[in-house]
Amino acid sequence: MSVERLYPFAGDHAIQSAVVVAEWADLGGSKPLSSDNLQNMEKESTPRLTQLGLTHHEQLNVLELKMSAGQPSSHTSSAFGGFKASRSTSGGDEQRSVVVARENCIIQINDYTRWADAVRDIREYLNVLLPRIGQHAPIRHLTLQFNDVFLWKAPPEELIMTEVFKPGTKWLPDHVFGLHDLWHSHHGYFADKWEPCRFQQLDNVNVSRAVVDGVHSVQEIGRASCRERV
Numbered sequence: 001m002s003v004e005r006l007y008p009f010a011g012d013h014a015i016q017s018a019v020v021v022a023e024w025a026d027l028g029g030s031k032p033l034s035s036d037n038l039q040n041m042e043k044e045s046t047p048r049l050t051q052l053g054l055t056h057h058e059q060l061n062v063l064e065l066k067m068s069a070g071q072p073s074s075h076t077s078s079a080f081g082g083f084k085a086s087r088s089t090s091g092g093d094e095q096r097s098v099v100v101a102r103e104n105c106i107i108q109i110n111d112y113t114r115w116a117d118a119v120r121d122i123r124e125y126l127n128v129l130l131p132r133i134g135q136h137a138p139i140r141h142l143t144l145q146f147n148d149v150f151l152w153k154a155p156p157e158e159l160i161m162t163e164v165f166k167p168g169t170k171w172l173p174d175h176v177f178g179l180h181d182l183w184h185s186h187h188g189y190f191a192d193k194w195e196p197c198r199f200q201q202l203d204n205v206n207v208s209r210a211v212v213d214g215v216h217s218v219q220e221i222g223r224a225s226c227r228e229r230v
Contacts, residue, residue: 003164006218009149015112016147020122022130023104024137031137032102035080041100041132042083048128052121054085054098062102098125105129145223152216159209164218171205184208192229201226 008014024031033041046057062081086097095111107125109118130139152159161177168174176183188204206221 005152005154005158006150006164007153009151010112013112014148014150016110016149018109018112018118018122018147019143019145020107020126021104021141021143021145022126022133022139023141023143024133024139033133033136034102037136038082038100038102039080041129044132045100045128046083046085049085049098049125052124052128054087054096054125056086056088058084060084060099060101096121098129100129100133105133141225141227143223143225145221148220148222149212150218151212152218156216159216159218161209165207172207176207176209179209182209182211184210193226198229199226200229 009016024033042059050057059080060082061078064077064079066076082099082101084097084099086094088094093110096109097107099106099108105126107122109121112118133139157180161179165172165177167177171187172185176185185207186204187206188202191201191203193199193201202223202225204221204223204225206219206223208219210217210219212219
């Protein structure tokens with residue numbers, strides 16, 4: 001059976017990374033945090049994030065371009081655009097990171113072990129940052145994404161999709177079960193939710209047969225994006 005030669009990416013589980021994104025945007029357009037807001041937030045948040053194990057810190061700068069109507073020249077300047085807190089292995093591989101930029105906050109967990117542990121750590125990071133962000137802009141959009149990878153440890157021609165996925169599943173088109181090379185399937189849909197508040201959720205399911213570092217693999221990216229309904 002093909003499943004016997006598909007190996008989870010992390011040994012005892014297949015999750016390569018988990019990502020949470022919080023975005024603040026008005027219905028009429030974006031409402032980015034100012035450089036002053038971000039600098040104050042960095043100063044206030046860095047000590048606590050360090051206590052939570054994110055010991056490496058760096059500032060992020062953005063290049064601003066100002067143009068005037070009817071003027072042939074433009075003016076560019078560099079401005080403080082956010083900050084990043086992270087931790088890495090002794091070999092330099094980034095285990096996890098928190099990035100706060102003008103329009104969003106991105107938390108990436110690359111050393112995922114268990115869902116309960118990931119939820120606890122993500123909640124701790126958000127408890128540090130969201131109250132400070134909320135002083136300037138409301139959170140309008142939340143996204144959770146999981147990247148799952150299974151590595152194929154056998155000749156590529158022996159990977160049979162009907163032994164990996166159930167034929168007739170609503171998440172994949174029938175066509176992929178007859179393919180013997182690389183493919184990708186994307187499926188997305190909206191759903192209205194009412195708890196804990198009224199919001200609209202966009203669920204995306206991306207499944208593919210791909211090559212990772214020369215090794216054939218089966219990958220699944222699941223993404224749930226929630227936005228407030230008014």
